[in-house]
Amino acid sequence: MNDVMGQAEHREQSRSDAMPRIIRAGEPDTQTMLVRIEEGARLLDIGRSAVCQMLADGTLPAVRFGRSVRIRRSDLEALIERRIGGR
Numbered sequence: 001m002n003d004v005m006g007q008a009e010h011r012e013q014s015r016s017d018a019m020p021r022i023i024r025a026g027e028p029d030t031q032t033m034l035v036r037i038e039e040g041a042r043l044l045d046i047g048r049s050a051v052c053q054m055l056a057d058g059t060l061p062a063v064r065f066g067r068s069v070r071i072r073r074s075d076l077e078a079l080i081e082r083r084i085g086g087r
Helices: 002-018 037-044 048-057 073-085
Strands: 063-065 068-072
Touching (some): 037 048, 037 068, 037 073
């Protein structure tokens, strides 16, 4: 019986690997490498305009795709670490 259960778990895992994960509105997605400006502001608990200013002055690097601007999660984490270390 354990062998049957193991096969079912393997099939379920294979299916979940192949299918994209659906993110509902308002649900945080911890899987994405890039976030929008609004999400970056929410993660930092600051205003959108403050994030835009940091992008404009180079404090926070931007990733651009045409007119779309994204921020790497790793850059948000590095910003926090720099601010903590700079106290």
